[in-house]
Amino acid sequence: MASIVMFCILAAVILGSAVMCVTTKRIMRSVTFLLFVLLGVAGLYFLLDYTYLGAAQISVYAGGMVMMYIFAVQLVSKRTLQGLVERVKGCRALSYALICLVGLATVAGVQLKNGFISVLVEGKEVPMQTIGEALLGSEKYQYVLPFEFISVFLLACIIGAIVVARKEKEDK
Amino acid sequence: MVPVECYFVLSALLFFIGVYGFVTRRNLIAMLVSIELVLNAVDLNFAAFNRLLFPGEFEGFFMTLFSIGVSAAESAVAIAIIINVYRNFHSDQVNSIENMKY
């Protein structure tokens, strides 16, 4: 029962922040609301007893990336930092919303109609040792290859980001 | 325990809010933020599936984990590109790079 209450609170926070995030006219606020969404999602992970995942979500997403966004906003939109106002045409936004609603109805309909049965009755936190072995083992259902791969990928992305964002030397 | 349908509905809602944001916002960073919402919705779905329907296994868990890593990388590159666009076009609005289609 407590978990349902928790879920409802988190869901309310997530959805409310998400709606605010996409509707607010100011980028800075938008990014801030994104932070709340990310934290809410991390809370859900905790609720699912995926503590490690929740921690990763908070540290990588909420801690790292939102900082990056804020810096980007600061760098890019200095002049409009506080006063960025987007004009969204009402009818067009309405039609987009309609499409989204239809899509939502479709997806939710499919998932609900399927009648999944929850098998988990009483949850326990996933032990850290299991996660560590699975992450660094090379057996079946173990993930050392994607792990190494993603580390290389991250490195490549960092270098790529630096190269792309690097200030070109002014010719002449 | 929370029924799995609640997670489905929540993630679907989050997903389409993200989509709505992506198609309505003009600012490149705001679009990126919307993409993060979409990604989070998917991650949540993976985690909920794994945890509630197949508790003995970890595919969804690791998928989510890697997805967080990949989205971090993606954001880094995207922000680098946005900064570059801003430098070249002196605007962070998506319309400004429309002529890239040629």
Added chain:
Amino acid sequence: MDFTYSIWILLLPLISFLVIGLPEFVNKKYSWSHKTAGLIGTCSLGLVTVLSYYTAFQYFTADRLADGTFATFVPYNVTWLPLGHLHFDLGVLLDPISVMMLIVISTVSLMVHIYSFGYMHGEKGFQRYYAFLSLFTMSMLGLVLATNIFQMYMFWELVGVSSYLLIGFYYTLHAAVHASKKAFIVTRFADMFFLIGILIFGYYTGSYNFSFTGTEIAYGAGASAFTVADSARALAAGGMILPTALVLMFIGGAGKSAMFPLHIWLPDAMEGPTPVSALIHAATMVVAGVFQIARLFPVWIEYAPQALEVVVIVGAFTAFYAAAVACAQSDIKRVLAFSTISQIAFMMVALGVCLPGHHGAALDNHAQLGYMASMFHLFTHAMFKACLFLGAGCIIHAVHSNEMSAMGGLRKYMPITHITFLISCLAIAGIPFFSGFSSKDEIITACFEYSPLCGWWMTGVAAMTAFYMFRLYYGIFWGTENKELHAHHTPHEAPVTMTFPLVFLSIVTVGVGVVTTLGGFCDWSWASFGSIVSAAGTAYTVHFDPQVAATSTVIAILSIALATYIYKGEKQPIADKLYATFPRLHRWAYKRFYMDEVYQFVTHKILFRYVSRPVQWIDEKIINGLIDFTAWGANEAGETIRPWQSGDVRQYAVWFITGTVALTLLLLCL
């Protein structure tokens, strides 16, 4: 026997064409001088003539085969284009008529080459002229030496092209350009039928060769005769296939040989230089149609003897029509042109009156006397008509006009031209001891054997021939002298380069005439043209029918006397009176019975207006419209689709999501 050198008869004129023509056409500054160009052309033609005479000598002095015919030689035959079991060959075929034609063409061509030295002296484009003469000679020789109908057709067209080029030699004159186009289009129109005929013939007989007998096989490398099965198939198809094919080919021949109603180009072709008229439009090219029928003669006789009636009717009518028009023309070259048409029609009639063989033989010398007569007339006509044209050239050269009104009384100024012209006139009129007599007499004999009506008809035309030729003769050399013009510019005899060909050709005319006339009366087999060319190929001694000979001679003499009576004097009261009595008839004849106007009407008023205009309309509105519509549609589609690629990422995303949702819904509903 070795005839491998005969290929040089074709190659030499080609080489001289290239040698003279290339520098001229590539860049004028490399052109040969007039004299060198002329000499190259003439010398190569001289060599060709020597080779032709040698070939003829070797060919006709060789022993005959066991059946009394001359062997047919095919020293070269190369498969040029194989198409299944049909193939187009190129080669050299020597048989009596092709060797006879070699002599005619090379002799007249050489004479024209020599003559042109004087006639074309100092003309602009002298080198071009000689190059085209060589090209023409090569094509004409290739035509007669062809081993199959297709090769013949190729050279036939080449001849047409050279004729076009030479008629339009003075291309700065509007009339010459007009005439050359007219000649080319009319003959091309007829050649279309020739081509259709060839294709039908080749399809049904399985070969483009000239005969079913296949005697050439023994010598030809790639030659093959029709197979029995194929010819049987051709006959099985209602028996109409081969006659149809042959008549279609005859239409082609009629176009080239200026038979009514396709004759309209020849009088206009006189716009070309006069030696060209002598060579192409009197002696060689215009007899191509006659040669074509003679070439396919065995096929005509065996498979389409009834169809020969078409040839007779067309020929007889043309002979009369052209003779009637010739009586009223005032341009001397036009008179000669119509005379040529009339004489070629004589040859056509002679071929047409050949009857199917007696005694079950496909070819019969006696029944097909006309074949021999036609070839003989071709030979003699080439000589005396070339002489007449070259003489006319001398006269035009002297008085600078084609009109008879500018002439009259020229006999004292131009004695050599006068004598040679007279000889040729006597020959064409059919006076004994001149070559025309022997050949024309044989033609009339053959006509009488065919039907009395035909015989009398042709006798009448022969009388008209004598009349208009002597009208021409008296109009030029006697009659009223145009003193005013002559005082201004005294006519003079032509230089020796121009008189030599005249003398040579009239000597041939008289020589052949004397020998064959005496031979015909005394049955000398060696002096008979039938000993070299005859329908069956075996030697045939010409024997004059005294009745026919006497009749035609008397009629010819009477006609000449009439012409003398009317036209010889300084004043011509009878001619004026006749003119006053029948002004309309004279006018009609002078206007060539308005044939050109009829053509003009048919082409402009009917074809252009009711066929070409609608076709043009369809082309412009419907076909062009379709193309335009396609272009317009593509353009519009592009314009419509272009905004879809807006470069707006959000828009793409919307489409993507809409599509995905729609697809999912679709899958769910199915």
